[in-house]
Structure formats: C-alpha cells, structure tokens
Amino acid sequence: MAPRFCGALVVGGALAASPIWAQDDPLADIVSREGLEGFVTVDRLPVPEMAYVAAGREIWAGTCENCHGGEKLSGAPKITSTKKWDKRTAKGIDTLASHAINGWFGPTYAEMPARGGNDELSDEQVTQAVSFMVWASGGRETVEAWLETNGLQ
Amino acid sequence: MKTLSAKLKTSLAAGTLALGGLVAVPVQADDMEYQQVADLLHLVMASDRTVYTRMVVGRLAAKEKVIKASEHFEDDKALPLPAQMFRFGAEMVSEETDAFSYSLQSLWPINKQNAPKTDLEIEGLEYIAENPGENFYGEEELGGVEYFTAIYPDTGVAAPCVDCHNDHKDSPRDDFELGEVMGGVVIRIPMDS
Numbered sequence: 001m002a003p004r005f006c007g008a009l010v011v012g013g014a015l016a017a018s019p020i021w022a023q024d025d026p027l028a029d030i031v032s033r034e035g036l037e038g039f040v041t042v043d044r045l046p047v048p049e050m051a052y053v054a055a056g057r058e059i060w061a062g063t064c065e066n067c068h069g070g071e072k073l074s075g076a077p078k079i080t081s082t083k084k085w086d087k088r089t090a091k092g093i094d095t096l097a098s099h100a101i102n103g104w105f106g107p108t109y110a111e112m113p114a115r116g117g118n119d120e121l122s123d124e125q126v127t128q129a130v131s132f133m134v135w136a137s138g139g140r141e142t143v144e145a146w147l148e149t150n151g152l153q
Numbered sequence: 154m155k156t157l158s159a160k161l162k163t164s165l166a167a168g169t170l171a172l173g174g175l176v177a178v179p180v181q182a183d184d185m186e187y188q189q190v191a192d193l194l195h196l197v198m199a200s201d202r203t204v205y206t207r208m209v210v211g212r213l214a215a216k217e218k219v220i221k222a223s224e225h226f227e228d229d230k231a232l233p234l235p236a237q238m239f240r241f242g243a244e245m246v247s248e249e250t251d252a253f254s255y256s257l258q259s260l261w262p263i264n265k266q267n268a269p270k271t272d273l274e275i276e277g278l279e280y281i282a283e284n285p286g287e288n289f290y291g292e293e294e295l296g297g298v299e300y301f302t303a304i305y306p307d308t309g310v311a312a313p314c315v316d317c318h319n320d321h322k323d324s325p326r327d328d329f330e331l332g333e334v335m336g337g338v339v340i341r342i343p344m345d346s
Contacts, residue, residue, distance in 0.1 A: 039286025066308070066332025070286055073203050074310040074332055105216050109207040113312045117331035 031138045035081030040069045045079070045136055052152045053143060056132030059125050063116040068133060075110025077137075085137035093134060093146040097127040188290055191303035191340045198239070198255065198338065199305070206235040206311060215313070222313065235314070239338075252343070257307060259336030261326040263318065267336075271295065274339060277304035282334045289337075292344065299344040307336040 026046035030036060036044060042061035048054045060068070060079075067076035077084035088096060101123050103114035115121045116129075135143040147153045210232055214222045223231035233241070236257060243255050260278050262268045269275045277289035281304055289304040309315040309329055318335060319327045329335055 041285070063330075066285070066330060067310070069332075071308050071310065071332050073199060073308060075203075075207065076332075105211065109211040109216065111207075111211055111215060111311055113331060117312050117315065 027136065027140060030080050030136060031082060033081065033083045035070075035078050035084070035137070038070070040079050041065060048132065048135055050144075050147060050153060052128055052147060053131050053135050055125075056128030056130070056135075059121065059129040060132050063118040063121060064129055064133065067116075075106060075108070076112070079133050079136050082138035085134065085139065089134050089137070089139035089142050093127070093131060093143065096134065097123075097130045100126050100130050187301035187342055187344065188303065191290070191301065191342060192288075194253070194255070194340055195303070195305050195338060198242070201242075202235055202239050203310075205238055210235060210313075211311065215311070224317070234317075253341065255338060255340045257336060258339050259307075261318075261324065261335070263321050263323045269339075271302075273302055274304070277302070277339070278337050280304075281306040281337050285334065301342045301344050303340045305338045305340075306334045307338055308332055309335050 026048075030044075030046065042057065042065055045057065047057060067074040068079050070078045077088060079085075099112055101115060104112040106112070115126055121129075131143050131146070144153075210222045213220050214232060221229065221231045222234055223229040224234055224237070225231075226233045226237070239257055243257070247254055256267070258267050258269050258274060258278060260269065260275075260282065269278050271293055273291045273293040277291060280289045281287060285306070288306070291302050293300050293302055309318065309331055312331060314335070315329045315331050315333075318324050318329050
C-alpha cells in the first residue's frame, strides 16, 4: 500500500512545517533562513498587532521596499530572511535605527543611504520602519523587548 | 560538429562557472540552455559592476571622499560612473565577438541611443519595470537571424545614480526612487539554426 504510506508522509511533513503552537503566529509562514521566495512586496507581509510597528509597515512600503524587498545588487538585507538579519538584529534596534537615520557603509561598502534616501521621514518614522523590518525578519522578541523598554507598547 | 552558438554555450558556461566558482552545474554543460547561459553571463556582469560601485566608487567617492565619480570623468579627472564602466565592457566584447552581445537600455534614457529598438526590447523593459525582481526572456528574429534575448532589471542602487538621472537635463524622468528599476541589461545570443 505504497500510496497510503506516501500520503502519511506528506501529512506528517505538513504538520512538521506548521506546528500547532505556531498556527496563530502571523510570521510562522513568513520568516525563514532564506526568506520569502522572490521579491517581497508589502502585501505579502502581515500587519503587526503593535501600533508602533504597524506604522513602520506603511513607511517600509513607501521607502524601503524597493531595496529591502530583495534587490540583491543594492546589498540591502532582504526582509523575512534570518540569514540576512540575525547578525544585524543582534546589534539592537537603537544601533540599526542610528544607521538608517544617519546612513551607513557595510563591510563591503554597500551603502545604506540616510533615511533610505527619503529626507521627508522623521527619526521616529525611520525607527518605526526599522522595527517592522526586524519584526518581520526573525526579531519579534527583540522588537517587543525594545518597545517595552521604551514605553512604546 | 558543434555550431558556433553551441560552442559558445559550452565555453561561456565553463568560463563563467570557473569565474564564479559555482559548483551546482557541471562544467561539461553541452546541453546548457540559452536562459542559463544568459543568467550566468549576467551574474558575472552584475557582480563585477556591483564590486566597482561599492569597492571603488562607494569607498573612494561616497565614503572617503578622496575623488569624485563623474559622467565627464576625463575632464573632471574623476572616476567613470558604474554605468559607463559597464558600457565600456560591452563595447570591448562587441569588438571581440559577435557570438553574443549586451547593452544597457532604458525606457527613459538620458542618451537616446540607449532607448529600446526592437518590439521585444520594449516589451521586456516594460515587464521588468512593472514586475520588481523578475527577469524577461524571449526570442526574436533580426536581420534573418534568430536570437535569444534576456532582459534583467537595472535598478538605482545608490543615491548618486538616482540623483543623476533625476537631475540630468536630458533625462525624461525626474521622479526615480532609490531601488526602482531605471532600465535593463539586454543580453542577446544568436540561436542554433
């Protein structure tokens, strides 16, 4: 009865990919080592429950998506990819926000332009966008802890 | 006996694989598809251009500010722009072989000579502009020869690129945003008969 056996494996694989505890997690099917396949547009990303981070989602769509959606040549780390974001997230939200606000050159001289090249964004708006990117790239706990520390929950 | 194009496919693949250090595809790739050859060619082109943009222009002009990059690099004693470096490479290739060619084109070119000329080029440039992150592939007959044509998005990856196109007196557009598709790399390979 090979077909039944194969079917059981398929079901088992599906369960393993989406454990019960993760079914209510809006990021469960979003975040992974390589991130979502293809270019990531904002409509593929969930809306965070925290207002501060949700505001960052809107800013991300307007200014950050072009590069951080997966434009490789820009050198911008792709949203949803823990491979790209874990080391950056470990630096903390304050450091990442400072880089995004003031501009930053990475170790291979890939440039993060100040405010993503959008001078109309305030420091807070840039920080909101950073918090959303970290949240959607495996750093949910980091963002939640930072929000609590700063009284922004 | 292999045709010129078949030889091209094999030799290009071998050379590109050796340059890129890739191991996923065997070097003995007699059956390599045109699309794969074009993709690998583009990988080398894009990587070299990105390295120049970051390690030379980004480092010396944007970060350390010891020299500028300028469209008029000879008069200004400056670095050539990354797009100019790319075109110089394309010109050198065209002098060496007609087995493949490549160019940088745009629907909004500063230099009108870089506007698309064939229907497929126009279709492809429109497609990549409307579909971020995607490439375009097609076949077209030009002068009695069938070509495989691949078009890859060329985005404004640094602020100076975007600012120059927005501010240039000959640019048809002034509203490019960072990371937006500003044109495309067109690679054309004559196909086997």
